[in-house]
Amino acid sequence: xxxxxxxxxxxxxxxxxxxxxxxxxxxxxxxxxxxxxxxxxxxxxxxxxxxxxxxxxxxxxxxxxxxxxxxxxxxxxxxxxxxxxxxxxxxxxxxxxxxxxxxxxxxxxxxxxxxxxxxxxxxxxxxxxxxxxxxxxxxxxxxxxxxxxxxxxxxxxxxxxxxxxxxxxxxxxxxxxxxxxxxxxxxxxxxxxxxxxxxxxxxxxxxxxxxxxxxxxxxxxxxxxxxxxxxxxxxxxxxxxxxxxxxxxxxxxxxxxxxxxxxxxxxxxxxxxxxxxxxxxxxxxxxxxxxxxxxxxxxxxxxxxxxxxxxxxxxxxxxxxxxxxxxxxxxxx
Amino acid sequence: xxxxxxxxxxxxxxxxxxxxxxxxxxxxxxxxxxxxxxxxxxxxxxxxxxxxxxxxxxxxxxxxxxxxxxxxxxxxxxxxxxxxxxxxxxxxxxxxxxxxxxxxxxxxxxxxxxxxxxxxxxxxxxxxxxxxxxxxxxxxxxxxxxxxxxxxxxxxxxxxxxxxxxxxxxxxxxxxxxxxxxxxxxxxxxxxxxxxxxxxxxxxxxxxxxxxxxxxxxxxxxxxxxxxxxxxxxxxxxxxxxxxxxxxxxxxxxxxxxxxxxxxxxxxxxxxxxxxxxxxxxxxxxxxxxxxxxxxxxxxxxxxxxxxxxxxxxxxxxxxxxxxxxxxxxxxx
Numbered sequence: 001x002x003x004x005x006x007x008x009x010x011x012x013x014x015x016x017x018x019x020x021x022x023x024x025x026x027x028x029x030x031x032x033x034x035x036x037x038x039x040x041x042x043x044x045x046x047x048x049x050x051x052x053x054x055x056x057x058x059x060x061x062x063x064x065x066x067x068x069x070x071x072x073x074x075x076x077x078x079x080x081x082x083x084x085x086x087x088x089x090x091x092x093x094x095x096x097x098x099x100x101x102x103x104x105x106x107x108x109x110x111x112x113x114x115x116x117x118x119x120x121x122x123x124x125x126x127x128x129x130x131x132x133x134x135x136x137x138x139x140x141x142x143x144x145x146x147x148x149x150x151x152x153x154x155x156x157x158x159x160x161x162x163x164x165x166x167x168x169x170x171x172x173x174x175x176x177x178x179x180x181x182x183x184x185x186x187x188x189x190x191x192x193x194x195x196x197x198x199x200x201x202x203x204x205x206x207x208x209x210x211x212x213x214x215x216x217x218x219x220x221x222x223x224x225x226x227x228x229x230x231x232x233x234x235x236x237x238x239x240x241x242x243x244x245x246x247x248x249x250x251x252x253x254x255x256x257x258x259x260x261x262x263x264x265x266x267x268x269x270x271x272x273x274x275x276x277x278x279x280x281x282x283x284x285x286x287x288x289x290x291x292x293x294x295x296x297x298x299x300x301x302x303x304x305x306x307x308x309x310x311x312x313x314x315x316x317x318x319x320x321x322x323x324x325x326x327x328x329x330x331x332x333x
Numbered sequence: 334x335x336x337x338x339x340x341x342x343x344x345x346x347x348x349x350x351x352x353x354x355x356x357x358x359x360x361x362x363x364x365x366x367x368x369x370x371x372x373x374x375x376x377x378x379x380x381x382x383x384x385x386x387x388x389x390x391x392x393x394x395x396x397x398x399x400x401x402x403x404x405x406x407x408x409x410x411x412x413x414x415x416x417x418x419x420x421x422x423x424x425x426x427x428x429x430x431x432x433x434x435x436x437x438x439x440x441x442x443x444x445x446x447x448x449x450x451x452x453x454x455x456x457x458x459x460x461x462x463x464x465x466x467x468x469x470x471x472x473x474x475x476x477x478x479x480x481x482x483x484x485x486x487x488x489x490x491x492x493x494x495x496x497x498x499x500x501x502x503x504x505x506x507x508x509x510x511x512x513x514x515x516x517x518x519x520x521x522x523x524x525x526x527x528x529x530x531x532x533x534x535x536x537x538x539x540x541x542x543x544x545x546x547x548x549x550x551x552x553x554x555x556x557x558x559x560x561x562x563x564x565x566x567x568x569x570x571x572x573x574x575x576x577x578x579x580x581x582x583x584x585x586x587x588x589x590x591x592x593x594x595x596x597x598x599x600x601x602x603x604x605x606x607x608x609x610x611x612x613x614x615x616x617x618x619x620x621x622x623x624x625x626x627x628x629x630x631x632x633x634x635x636x637x638x639x640x641x642x643x644x645x646x647x648x649x650x651x652x653x654x655x656x657x658x659x660x661x662x663x664x665x666x
Contacts, residue, residue, distance in 0.1 A: 011436060012425075015436055015439075015440035016440060016443075016454060018444060019440065019444055019447055019454035020453050020454060021453040023420070023453040023455060025420060025453070025455045026453060026454070026456065029456065029457075034420070034422065034456040036371075036473070037371060037372040038369075038371065038372070039370040039371070040372075046422060046456060047422075047456060048423070048424050048456055048458055048471060049424065049458045050424040050426055050458050050460050050467075051460070052461075052462045052463075052467075054463055055460060055461055055463070056460070086369075087356070087358060087369060089367065089379060089381040089471055090349075090381070091381050091383040091469040092345075092383070093383055093385055103344060103345060103348055106348075107352065111351060114354065120352065120356040121352035121353060122353060122369070122379070123362065123367040123379060123380060123381055124349075124381050125381055126345050127383050127388060127389070128385070128388055129388060129464065129467060130385075130464075130465060131462065131463075131464020131465045131467065132462065132463060134462060136383060136424040136458075136469035138379075138381055138422055138471040140369070
């Protein structure tokens with residue numbers, strides 16, 4: 001909904017980077033997680049995200065759905081690193097109008113997803129706020145030492161892959177905003193669901209540990225996030241528009257002109273798919289993983305020398321993309 | 334400032350406890366931290382706190398001071414567990430009026446305290462909010478396995494001790510609210526500083542690892558917090574009012590009638606001292622630690638069978654205390 005000022009977010013990144021004191025655990029504040037030492041042979045992948053009513057969700061969204069979205073946006077970060085969720089710490093700033101029914105629904109939403117994804121809430125804080133509902137979550141996952149998939153380790157010549165379909169949530173947001181236009185109801189409902197309830201690709205992330213060179217989750221728009229990945233790797237990317245996977249509902253949304261069409265699909269947020277790079281020789285393994293998970297995985301381009309991301313049309317011509325997606329400090333949405 | 338509804342916080346505690354799934358790392362959401370496995374021989378103590386403008390600090394407080402308070406309230410939790418701070422993850426919900434000067438001051442405040450306390454920011458998230466400035470921090474400290482000081486391990490017959498002086502911050506809040514009355518300026522300034530900038534007792538906590546039976550930090554008021562400690566230990570406490578340590582400025586505040594007098598001192602928040610219990614035989618060791626740190630440590634009562642906290646006057650008669658202090662979910666302020 002709200003798009004923060006990009007300059008400000010650049011400033012924050014510059015101001016906060018020295019706070020890492022050069023510790024390798026921080027990954028330069030340029031990845032989805034931090035990695036600290038765990039018990040023998042393991043690392044803890046840690047990510048923290050905040051969501052605010054009226055910015056990241058609608059104030060009248062069901063409480064259980066808000067809870068599950070809070071959890072899942074963090075789990076998506078863990079998924080993209082190949083980490084398995086274990087623990088969460090939760091900070092809640094509750095406005096005065098939060099009542100006992102709402103709280104019970106919120107806790108039930110957390111409970112069902114904690115059970116589904118195998119993690120436990122182990123701490124947190126609840127405070128009152130005179131402002132909108134504001135929630136923070138620190139998620140902790142385990143990953144074998146040295147096996148976490150980073151943003152910074154793409155290599156020249158890698159293929160670029162993405163799971164599932166892109167743009168559904170961005171079109172779903174248009175639906176949520178009452179801008180579904182002539183889109184059929186079943187498509188509209190499906191896109192809305194993709195917007196409201198992310199599906200963290202945890203099984204995929206784990207299977208990619210020994211296959212991918214680099215990975216991140218797509219939370220702030222495919223092309224913007226790919227830009228972060230290649231910047232972290234010191235490389236460039238070329239993506240073919242025609243290869244970007246759209247769902248049937250996404251194609252229908254495109255056909256009736258929702259939002260800014262394909263620009264919305266490639267730069268809108270909240271996909272929560274995994275974007276990764278892998279050597280060309282890994283294609284067969286990726287195909288097998290796709291079949292095993294019954295999850296589409298699409299090759300959308302390749303990693304090259306240079307910097308930045310270019311989008312290519314059917315004739316290989318460079319296209320201009322105006323919407324760059326929005327960014328969070330540390331890119332850690 | 335604002336005092337959340339106690340019933341609601343009880344409800345939240347009841348609703349959230351099942352989310353621990355019985356994991357021992359959560360300590361039943363009844364301690365200052367969670368404890369997860371670290372590298373060989375170590376545990377990670379983790380605590381998360383949120384602070385909101387207009388609730389936990391004044392919106393026009395200097396940005397550097399807000400940053401340092403955010404960090405220090407979390408470090409106080411680590412201190413009370415005997416943990417040494419190592420890392421932090423930071424979530425910032427910034428309103429639109431936060432500008433570059435403010436951000437630079439905020440980062441500088443974090444930087445100076447990170448250097449002072451030896452920790453690094455390793456991750457986080459920054460988002461926009463239409464509401465007040467709202468900040469969350471997850472602090473991570475290391476402690477030798479099994480050495481963390483818990484709330485639940487007090488024993489019958491233990492002495493109850495507290496570091497420093499109690500009530501300064503609660504009186505300092507009265508000063509901040511313009512209610513200093515006839516209090517001398519130097520006392521008022523000193524109390525205000527105690528309110529605005531907590532001094533986490535990290536060196537003390539570390540030295541208490543092999544001395545104390547149970548410990549927690551005093552953040553929500555001495556008697557209320559002691560109530561949490563004895564509840565977690567399944568025991569009771571008797572405290573002598575005359576033994577509760579007051580600073581010279583605190584005594585002056587009491588003399589001129591700030592707030593609700595001694596009730597403000599024993600039930601106001603933001604002391605950030607360490608409250609701990611130890612066997613009577615530890616008195617000499619505690620005295621030596623006090624001398625080593627040049628920090629007053631006062632014996633204020635003892636642990637008994639039963640439940641609850643009683644406050645005793647000079648003749649050993651039970652006194653009534655109306656203000657119970659405010660509480661946070663998981664008591665983890």
